[in-house]
Amino acid sequence: xxxxxxxxxxxxxxxxxxxxxxxxxxxxxxxxxxxxxxxxxxxxxxxxxxxxxxxxxxxxxxxxxxxxxxxxxxxxxxxxxxxxxxxxxxxxxxxxxxxxxxxxxxxxxxxxxxxxxxxxxxxxxxxxxxxxxxxxxxxxxxxxxxxxxxxxxxxxxxxxxxxxxxxxxxxxxxxxxxxxxxxxxxxxxxxxxxxxxxxxxxxxxxxxxxxxxxxxxxxxxxxxxxxxxxxxxxxxxxxxxxxxxxxxxxxxxxxxxxxxxxxxxxxxxxxxxxxxxxxxxxxxxxxxxxxxxxxxxxxxxxxxxxxxxxxxxxxxxxxxxxxxxxxxxxxxxxxxxxxxxxxxxxxxxxxxxxxxxxxxxxxxxxxxxxxxxxx
Amino acid sequence: xxxxxxxxxxxxxxxxxxxxxxxxxxxxxxxxxxxxxxxxxxxxxxxxxxxxxxxxxxxxxxxxxxxxxxxxxxxxxxxxxxxxxxxxxxxxxxxxxxxxxxxxxxxxxxxxxxxxxx
Numbered sequence: 413x414x415x416x417x418x419x420x421x422x423x424x425x426x427x428x429x430x431x432x433x434x435x436x437x438x439x440x441x442x443x444x445x446x447x448x449x450x451x452x453x454x455x456x457x458x459x460x461x462x463x464x465x466x467x468x469x470x471x472x473x474x475x476x477x478x479x480x481x482x483x484x485x486x487x488x489x490x491x492x493x494x495x496x497x498x499x500x501x502x503x504x505x506x507x508x509x510x511x512x513x514x515x516x517x518x519x520x521x522x523x524x525x526x527x528x529x530x531x532x533x534x535x536x537x538x539x540x541x542x543x544x545x546x547x548x549x550x551x552x553x554x555x556x557x558x559x560x561x562x563x564x565x566x567x568x569x570x571x572x573x574x575x576x577x578x579x580x581x582x583x584x585x586x587x588x589x590x591x592x593x594x595x596x597x598x599x600x601x602x603x604x605x606x607x608x609x610x611x612x613x614x615x616x617x618x619x620x621x622x623x624x625x626x627x628x629x630x631x632x633x634x635x636x637x638x639x640x641x642x643x644x645x646x647x648x649x650x651x652x653x654x655x656x657x658x659x660x661x662x663x664x665x666x667x668x669x670x671x672x673x674x675x676x677x678x679x680x681x682x683x684x685x686x687x688x689x690x691x692x693x694x695x696x697x698x699x700x701x702x703x704x705x706x707x708x709x710x711x712x713x714x715x716x717x718x719x720x721x722x723x724x725x726x727x728x729x730x731x732x733x734x735x736x737x738x739x740x741x742x743x744x745x746x747x748x749x750x751x752x753x754x755x756x757x758x759x760x761x762x763x764x765x766x767x768x769x770x771x772x773x774x775x776x777x778x779x780x781x782x783x784x785x786x787x
Numbered sequence: 788x789x790x791x792x793x794x795x796x797x798x799x800x801x802x803x804x805x806x807x808x809x810x811x812x813x814x815x816x817x818x819x820x821x822x823x824x825x826x827x828x829x830x831x832x833x834x835x836x837x838x839x840x841x842x843x844x845x846x847x848x849x850x851x852x853x854x855x856x857x858x859x860x861x862x863x864x865x866x867x868x869x870x871x872x873x874x875x876x877x878x879x880x881x882x883x884x885x886x887x888x889x890x891x892x893x894x895x896x897x898x899x900x901x902x903x904x905x
Contacts, residue, residue, distance in 0.1 A: 494799075495792055495795045498799050602792045603790065603792065604789065604790060604792055605788065605790075606790060607788075684868075688813075692814065695806045695809050695813065696806070698802060699806030700803075702800060702801070702802030702803030702804075702806060703799065703800075706795075707796070709796055
């Protein structure tokens, strides 16, 4: 819950810190890592929806969660993402044997498919924009920045770029646009289809198999091949993919010994992944998802009440300074420079009215380059 | 099928309870076992055994030793990680999480985890 609330502090950071502690590397530690990863996937929706909200003037580029916050439906946005996470957990259990078999039998073909999938995703996202030239420019700039930084030796390059692309620009906008959180509905009366939860679980299964494709790219693929989805469905899909990806990464670790998420990488250091460990950790993940889904609505209500009491601009300023300090601490001056460059690319995207999710090319380009043998 | 979003907490709680019950069944009962009380009836049981490591040998990445404490029992640790292997020292007192098995007619511990204790 703590890592979810604190912008910039990821569950993976705590997991790797836990591995350094002089405690037994055991099932208990692995269960702790899994629970924290799953909880983070639920609770990190709170700062992104409640703290990262830009003003209405920039609504073209707002993520659906922010849009709902500005319409007084922040709690519903949080609950929709939690519903997605819960649905992915439930379907994740049901689909586990199928996915396990898929990973075991077809993993040899993954390296041949991944470059085409990644390139296709980048192309689909650009084609889906009105301003295709700007979208292509954002993708290219983010991709080159990703290739450069990931090979530069700068510590925590992913954190640096995520902060630059997705954290700082929204906060800067909030500061300059005098954003104000409107009155929020404190009760949710909405319905959601389980079908989109199923789609999220299936999609996250494929995400775990194919590195480099993130939730927003997956959502684009789903929108292209499944059907146009509403913003409520997008939130369910997004919440489901975030959580489901962690579930399936446990299977990938056991089936192929591949670490597709930070959580899986930490697990690798915590215990031997035998069949029993797989089942235990999978059930632990589902239990954590259940507890988080049960708690997050109440926590979000408190957070909304608390956030309304304090100056939103001050929160944005403090959050931004905190993130900058973290970047400086983890990655030094080079990190700050890279973060600033990433923020510049992201602000260009905002100014050009193209989706900021094109900035995820910072992971897609290096993946493509790796599988094509270029890097 | 459509579900009311406000039911998410109840559904989450239900899932958590089912999983909690499953974990209670699945997780090994790490009860302490005295070496002198380990008999053929203990075969299949998993627990913590305390004793002194004697006759430690590493062969083919596996560790073989005898655990002594009011009795003695052979133990094998298959492919311990470097970190776990560092916990294995001749004459060291250790806490061993292991399963009791039968090997060539004798009792043997299959070690899952080891921790040196003072």
